[in-house]
Amino acid sequence: MNRRSFLSGVAAVGLTGCARQLKTARARGPLTPLAPYDAVPKLMPVRAEVDRIFRVTVCLRPFRASGPRLDVERVGDKTVIHNYGHGGSGWSLSWGSSSIAVEKAMQVGERDVAVIGCGALGLTSATLLLRAGAKVTIYAKERPPEVRSARATGTWSPDSRVALTNSVTPDFPALWENMCRRSFHTYESYLGMAGNPVEWTDRYTLSDNSPAEDLASSRREDPLGFAHYQDRVADLTPRNLDLPPGSHPFPTRYAQRTSSLMFNIAAYSRQLVNDFLVEGGKIERVEFHAPTELSQLAQKVVINATGYGARALWKDESVVPVRGQIAWLIPQPEVNYGVNYKGVYIMARRDGIVVQQGLSDMVGYNDANETPDRAAAESSVQLAAQLFGQMGKAG
Ligand SMILES: Cc1cc2nc3c(=O)[nH]c(=O)nc-3n(C[C@H](O)[C@H](O)[C@H](O)COP(=O)(O)OP(=O)(O)OC[C@H]3O[C@@H](n4cnc5c(N)ncnc54)[C@H](O)[C@@H]3O)c2cc1C
Secondary structure, three states, X not given: OOHHHHHHHOOOOOOOOXXXXXXXXXXXXXXXXXOHHHOOOOXXXXXXXXXHXXXXXXXXXXXXXXXXXXXXXXXXXEEEEEOEOOHHHHHHHHHHHHHHHHHHHHHOOOOEEEEEOOOHHHHHHHHHHHHOOOEEEEEEOOOOOOOHHHHOOOEOOOOOOOOEHHHOOOOHHHHHHHHHHHHHHHHHOOEOOOOOOEEEEEXXXXXXXXXXXXXXXXXXXXXXXXXXXXXXXXXXXXXOEXXXXXXXXXOOOEEEEEEEEEEOHHHHHHHHHHHHHXXXXXXXXXXXXXXXXXXXXXXXXXXXXXXXXXXHHOOOOOOEEEEEEEEEEOOOOOOOEEEEEOOEEEEEEOOEEEEEEOOOOOOOEOOOOOOOOHHHHXXXXXXXXXXXXXXXXXX
């Protein structure tokens, strides 16, 4: 998730797209009381206390300016289909991106296929290969919960740090939309399952600045020009709705609400692994040090889903690390919403309340340090404490 995604409901003010402007006009029109059936429900505050932090994790987004790598390469007698470099959108785009990789793999005509990697992209590639009738083995150095994917926020964020506008090919926006829609529709099939691997939750964007001021500031903080394509799929999720003062419990001048998909990654990745194993897939723990080592594999077709690991394994320096840190608060079953406030994103998952600092796209760019910063984690929780301490006192 990035701040621009949160602001997407207002991003079209004065910008392109007729439909978008209509949608925005509805979202930004005069504040009228919410219909009774649409009222903000009673929201329990997050207990944002530093001593409720039970872990601090760091993950590196595998960012490529030109977008994810999905081409086919010959290595010795192997056909390798790449499926890596999804930035801050790997979970969101996983099913769609992996569908493309699997179609390319199945076209080779071999029915025994290897997948390298057991993160979001490896697991979805492997599952789709099984469904397409292949025999599949995953080879990976780590599997969940050790993989970097397990340290993600867990929200629908399909255009978060996925590419730079000026570095993509002209067909990339349409490809992105294709991946995005295919993923979204696959996620629908994980709703309502035991353990809630995937669910819809409400999100609130809170600010003392107007949405237009926040949008202008997010643009100033983006010298590289990260690509944002949410307008292309605005029909998938509800619009951002301005909440009139007094209709919500937050102490900020402005509040907006939308709803989005949340991935409870502990339950969801366990479900993916279990489904894969139950359907006959195999997982082997292997580390590769160079592409030539693929010659040891029995399979002739390989999907390479090594994420940030591709930078070292394939010597692909187009993969840039974008560091992100999360402070995890003890879960509260009574809290089931997310909040974006002063650059801190708080989202209540079943497996912990995520407190993530730095929604601006540039935060963590080209920083490969994976050591947790406890002081920064505490400061983001203290900022959350200011918000929740004031909840219910003003609007
Ligand atoms: C803080 C943070 C928050 C995020 N939040 C979200 C979010 O809310 N929504 C979203 O959609 N995305 C989010 N992302 C992005 C998402 O986490 C990544 O895009 C995604 O995890 C990438 O998945 P992957 O499968 O490509 O890589 P990984 O999860 O890193 O998996 C790579 C796999 O390859 C294996 N591997 C690597 N190298 C080798 C090797 N040499 N030999 C053998 N095996 C190897 C690894 O062991 C692992 O199994 C977030 C990222 C960060 C950092």
